[in-house]
Amino acid sequence: MAEAIEHSVVETNGIGIHVAQLGSGPAVLLLHGFPEIWYSWRYQMPALAAAGYRAIAPDLRGYGQSDAPLGIQHYTVFDVVGDLVGLLDFLKQDQVVLVGHDWGAIIAWNFCMLRPERVKGIVALSVPFSPRNPHISPVQRFEKLIGEGFYYCRFQEPGRAEADFARHGTKAVLKTLLGSSGRGMVAPKDKELFDIFRVPDKLPPWLTEEDIEYYALQFEKSGFTPPLNYYRATDLSWRLSSPWTGARIQTPAIFITGDKDVVYGFPGTKEFIHSDNFRKFVPNLWGVTVVPGAGHFIQQQKHAEVNELILRFLASILPSRL
Known part of the structure; x- marks a missing residue:
């Protein structure tokens, strides 16, 4: 699979964005989360290409082989959506279907809100x-609901998570975060996150030592600070997005999660997903799927099920070349 994928760097929005592509046909833009890179879509790209679609998977700014501007202020959702609009312009793609996981889902939702005319549909994971x-800002809300020891809140302090990660090394951090699927990410006041984590003795079937080696190579290049700046820019994005208060996502959408996903377990998340309120703000929501036994990194762990759901949605909103 890796040999068939085309890699390039596109200059957009003042920086270089690394992008991996496979296949031809209607474009599907795959947006990764934390701590991931384009490679997190390694199970989806061949399936999309085989079905007649063009899979486009960038490293978001600050990740992998993409440029990493210095400063938290460069990691708002507006900056990242701007990168993606420039990428699509370069690739001569007027419209795409967005597939986003974790932070990639946040970026995808914001893309739909900011530039809906460029999006045919969204699959949010x-x-x-x-x-x-x-x-109330997002960080203040997390502090109120879960506490200051919650990972999202801990990540706010520049350098703190980086020092915590450095004690264990890149591979151990990635094995723990990816292999544990994000469980237990709340630390007592007097401890760091990795004081309560244990590096898994065995990786899950969907994640190999070779995968960890590749992830680690990319994170050793970029470091963890730029990816963590997405969290640190959250409240800045919130302040800048005030004109969009009350905005709805009109794009056709599906939402996929796992019943073991740490986000699904956040206070109020499960109730919101299954409520009419979710559909109020996403009126063209075509469906919600909760995959049994799936954790946070669902597109890797349950790739067959996720691929089927994505392809079914794609077939319903746009034609392939097959």
């Missing part, structure tokens, strides 16, 4: 659309 609360 793990993270549902979150309507903007004008009264």
Whole structure:
């Protein structure tokens, strides 16, 4: 699979974005999360290409082989959506279907909100659309609901998570975060996150030592600070997005998560996903699927099920060349 994938660097929005591509036909833009890179779509890209679609999987800014601007202020959702609009312009793609996981889902939802005319549909994995609360910022909300020891809150302090990760090494961090599927990411006040984690003795079947080697090579190049800056720019994105308070996502959409996903277990998330309120803000939501036994990295762990759901959705909204 790796030999068939085309790799290039596209200059967009003032930086270089590394992009992996496979196949031809209607474009599907695959957006990874944390701690991932384009490679997290290694199970989806061949399936999409075989079905007659063009799979486009960039390393988001700050990740892997893409450029990493210095400063938290360069990692708002507006910056990242701007990169992607420039990427699509370069590739001469007027419209695409977005498939996003974790932070990639957040970026995909915001892309739909900011530039809906460029999107034919969205497949969001793990993270549902979150309507903007004008009264409390996202980080303040997490602190109130879960506490200051929650990983999202801990990640706010520049250098703290980096120092915690450095004590264990890149491979151990990735094995733990990917292999544990994000479980137990709340630390007591007097401890760091990796004081409560244990590196798994055995990797899950969908994740090999070779996969970890590849991920680690990319994260050793970029470091963890740029990816962590997505978290640190959350409240800045919230402040800048005030004109979109109350905005709805009109794009045709499906949402996929696992019943073991850490995000599915956040306070209020499960209730919101299955409520009419979710459909109020995403009125063209075509369906919600909760995959039994699936954790957070669902597109890797349950790739056959996820591929089937993506392809079924694609077939319903746009034709392939086959």
